[in-house]
Structures are given as structure tokens and as C-alpha cells.
Amino acid sequence: MASERRVIRMELNRVEGDMEVKLELDGHTVTDAWCVGTMFRGFEQILVGRDPADALVIAPRICGICSTSQLYAATSALETAYQQPIAANGTRIRNLCLMAESVMSDARHSFLMFAPDFCNPAYADHPLHDRVVELFEPPFKGRLARETIEETKRILAVVIAFGGAWPHSTYMMPGGVTCELDEARLQECDAAIDAYQTWYERSVLGCSSDEWLTLETAEDLETWLEVPAHRESAVGVFATFATSVGLEDLGAGTPHLLSTGCYYDPERWQPPFEERPCLKDGGFYDGVTDTIEPFSHFEVAEHLRYSRLADPGSPRHPWESETRPDDVREEPYSLAKATRYKDRVVQLGPLSDLVLAGDPLTRSLFAAQGPSTWLRQLTRLHRPVAALQEMRRTVGELRAHLGEPTYVACEPRADGDGFGAINAARGSLGHWVRIRDGKIDNYQVITPTAWNGSPRDNTGRRGHWEESFVGLEIADLDNPVELFHVVRSHDACLVCTVHLARGRGASRSFTL
């Protein structure tokens, strides 16, 4: 009954930034949703008029969590604008550092951000309660939470070997990386990868990486979980708990997936940059027709009807897009733009990345269950296993090319349009730059969270998160743990997103 409907406002924490969700409820059922960010910094405006190289310092500071990803995307945007050849070793080192950041982020997100909700008072009577508290209790109390802090800082030694520090070092430049490549650095990487893999197998998987990687189907995973030692591992507890509280039925959202592809091929990623040769393919998965097409950035468009920004009236490609505050119109409610691909609402993140890259286990589970809160989170536990092997392979390749340069001298152009995209831990991240007379004329960043947490588009369609909340049953409106699970399964990184727009604050109310 309409008279029972009401709108409530919920702020969320542990999403790395500031976000608020407004829900329309009928009893305990969510009937509509709006996603709103609550912070604005205005990076695009700060970049305009500056030397393009300044983007390498400023753009990565959009986000201290995926700083390597932002640096890589910014560098790549300048390289495509300059048509700059890239040293293959430069790409190898960048890929290696990006993999390390992703492996780090997957563990920190899973065990410091997502799993603490298993310790929520709502689950006090759950049979696994003591076990999840022992493993995940925040802050820094659960065993795995503590180990995660210790071990993830060790894998960052890979980034530190080449960048000196993490986050926010500027060791990537158009043409390659600035640091030298030597055996000592590679040995630091070997040691970090070995130590992390040992920890991951012992404390997270409860089996060897090789054994885990034999799991290729949903049935394989089920069989694996039947072994007591596996069920007792962190992945086992995670899986058992998550499915026991129904996370595989929560928060499907849009059926369409998008990934720009993971890790450029060092030999083939060169001017004119028309193809996107990646070590792991990306693409657009149409969830209605069940087909995959190659990714093209020309299919990306930003809709501003519901954003508190000046709206040109029709969707714009990011090169043509602006981020100019405008608080005059009544309709807008969100701090982000609504980004659409081929006019579709898409979801991004490790689930999309792995499905499009053809990962067998993820594809099998996706085919059987479709997208869900559980599957998005499982991919973050699964992905590091293969990533560590890929890191080892990349170190081997660097060793085989030890004497070769890491940098090709950069020749900036006074004018050019650039697009750089890489897959961050949270999904595909794109930087679009226009350079005129040797200065930045326009700079637009579209983060995975901007796609996922987007507001309604010009035709009024809800963004992916908004869609994923509709239908949710919330047992305790003062403690909406179901909502927390869905949002955190996207590893929401709001610091990235809300720089794109402005907020009018939290006071807007919806009358029903």
C-alpha cells in the first residue's frame, strides 16, 4: 500500500569514502533506491590549464587506495595523446605493480571491509558466529584481519621496489618507468611473491594454489568444500557463511558486464593504439543476448540529467564532457554522472573482469547463478591465486629482458586526445585527456564506482547499485546488514567517484 511507503536515508561506512543511499520502502522491502555521494574535491577543474605531466602527480591522488591504477591510467592517457612508443619492460613493470596492488586490495577489501559484516550483531546466533569473530572481528581483532595488514604490506614491496613508496609515487612516465631494472629489485619481488603465496595458501585457501586452480566448475567448488580442512579455511568459512545467509540471492543488479581488459601486452601495446592487446581480454557482455563484443571507448557516454552539474541536454563522450557544478535544477540528486555503455547500464569489477577474460571457475558459477553479492566477493578471493602466478611469470620475463631499457624518451605533442584505461582492483578505470597548446584542456576520469554507483540516466533508468537494491528485504531497518553486504560486494570506492560532482548535502527529502 502506497500509504505505508516511506523513504529513509542511510550513510555507509567502510566503503572508502562518503556515500549515502536513499531507499523507498514498503514495509521491509526496498521498492526504489537513490545513490548519493556527499563529498566534492573538483580534481578535473584543478587539472585544466596545467602542464600535462602534472596529471601524473595530481590524478593518482584522486584515490589513495588504487593509486597505481590511477597513475597507470593517467600515463596511458598521455601516451595515447602523444602517440608515444613504450618500452616493453616499462609495461612489464607497470603490470607487475598493478597486479601487486590488486592482490593487496582484494585481501584488504575482503577481510577488512567485507567480512567484518559477518560479525554484525544480526548474526549473533549464527552457528559460525564464533568462527567469523575469531577470523574477522574489526578493528584489527580477528586473526585474519591482523594477518591481512601484515601480509598485504609485504606484497606492496613489489611496488616499492620500483616506485620507492606506496601510495602515490610517480615512477611511471610516458614511455615507460623511471626506475632502473636490476636483479636486486627482481629478487625483492620474488621474495614478496613467495611470502604472500605461502600465507595465502596457509591462511586463506587451506590448500595449494595449484590445487585451487584445478577448480573449474561450480561442482568442483562444491566438492572441494566437502573436505573438512577446506571448509575450515578462511575461504571455506567465507563460502559457508555467505551462502548460509543467502548472499547468492542478493543484489544481482544489471545483467550487463563491462571490462576494458587486464594488463597491456608489453610487445604489442604501441602506437597507434588502435587495438587493445591485453594479457586478459576485456569486452562488453550483453546479459540479455548472452553475447560478448570488443570494448570501444567511443561507446562510453555520460548522462547528466540527474547530476548536480551543468547538463548539456544529451549524453556526451568524456572528451566532450564537462564537470561544472550547477545547483539550479530541481531534478538532480546525485554527486556522480550516469555513465552508460552502448546506452546500457553495466556493472564493473572483478566478476566482470574474470567472466570477460574467460576464467573457467567464474564463468561456470556465473552461468549457473548469474551476478550476485556472493559471486562478486568470491572472485576477490579467487583472483589473487592466478594473479600471483602471473606476477611470477612477469618477473621471469623481466629477468629474461634484464639489459633492455625501461623507458623510451618521451616526445610530448602540443595537441592531442588521449584515452587510458586499465583494470584496477575494483574494475575498469578510464582517464580521458584533451591537450591543446601544450596544456590540459579537458580531463575526465570515470572510475568503476562511478559506473556502478551512477544515478539515473537521461531516460530515467536506475544505476547498477540502485537497481541491485530494489527488492531487497531488510529485516532490521536500524541495522540494514543486507544493504551493507550488497554495497560492499562492489568494493565501493567513493573517494574516486564523488570528485566528479558536487552535493547539495543530505537534506533533500522525497515526498511520497
Next chain:
Amino acid sequence: MECGACSGESMAILGAEGRGKPGHTLPAFLEDHGAHLLWHPSLSLESPREAAAIIDRVIAGEQPLTLLCVEGSIIHGPNGTGRFDVFEGRPKRDIVAALCGRAQYVLAMGSCASFGGIPAAPPNPSESTGLQYTNSQPGGLLDPEWRSAGGLPVINLSACPVDATTMIETMSAVLQGGDLGLDRVGRPAMQKPCLSDPGEKRCRTVDKVGYACYGCIGPKFPLPKALFKHRVPAPASA
């Protein structure tokens, strides 16, 4: 509190490798000093609503607050309202100001909280300042004369981000009551440029990773346009 932040300091303090030593972690610091983490926006279980209750108790004087750590610039926009950065409906700027009035010591973690940093760069779309400075000018959210209950100005741990070792050593020194040796812009003596060697105050960025230092530790970062000293940075192995 995280204000106009990228979470870089929150992430940095979780990873004290590099110049840091093993054991220099936030959990180890809390244990060594018997300190209780009241709340952190990314790491605590408490929801924002519960956090708001904690904040209210501190502001009411019912809950003691020894160290207030702030990350990110203080956002005053649009038009001085602070509505570009709100928490539970209130401008964070106002919450932080009230907490500063109760805390024994206030630490600005990173260049943004110290001096305004990147958000305060022209055209400063968010109308950002630091806690007690705006770039190199004294005065930000707080007046230049302001002192915390413990008698110190805001302790500015600049750099972008400031490294975990500096954060943890400074917090430890504050709790032990030692002299921080604050310099003319409020930075403690334990503050070091990035990639410097122990006991040395020289930035070693070029030697170690091949690109020119762009001065993220200074109060004017990133105001100079063309941050790199060379038009085309000249890497080590070019």
C-alpha cells in the same frame, strides 16, 4: 576523521614497509600504548550513525579524546557553507572544529589536512583549507593562535601521503610527552622527506626511483604549475 581525502594516509598507515620497520603497524601501535581506537571511517565496525553518537559524546565532554587524527583538506564550499562534505547531515568542517575543541592533541595527517594540498590548488573548487594553514599562510579552519587542550598547535605531518613511520613515531612521541621540535609550519622533527635514508633529511627520490622530487612535503604543494623540474622528466635508464 576523513575530510577532503583520498584515504592515502589511511592506506599508508596499514603498510609501513619501505622506510618503515616491521611491527610499525597501527595495531602494534595501539597495543604498545594501550590506546583505544574510537573510530575510523574505513576500519571500524560502527556504522556512521553509531559513530555520530561517539562524536556527540566527545563534543559533550563525556568521552575523552587524546589524539584527533584528520586526513584530507577541510572543505568549506560551496560558498562557505561546508555542504560539499557532510557527515550525517552536518558539514564535516563543523564536526572537526568541535572535536578540535576537545582533543588533547590534533594531528593533520598528510599535506591536505596540514595545508590544503591538491584540493586547495587553483581554482580550489571545493574551497579547501588545511586545519591551521592555507597553503603556507597561517590560518585555516583554526586561527594561527589556536592551541589544543594539550597546549600545542595542530601537528602537521605533511607529505602526500605522509609515511606510516612518521605517523606512528609522532603519535608515540605525543603520547610519551616528548618535545616534538615543531618547525615554522608546525611539522615535527621526526618528519622526513620521502625515500630519505635513516638519520638523513635529504630527499633521495631521483637516486632511488629516477624522477625529480616535486615537493609534496612542502606547504605550497602542488601550487607551482609544471611540477616536474624538467619539461620531460629524465629517468635513470633513459
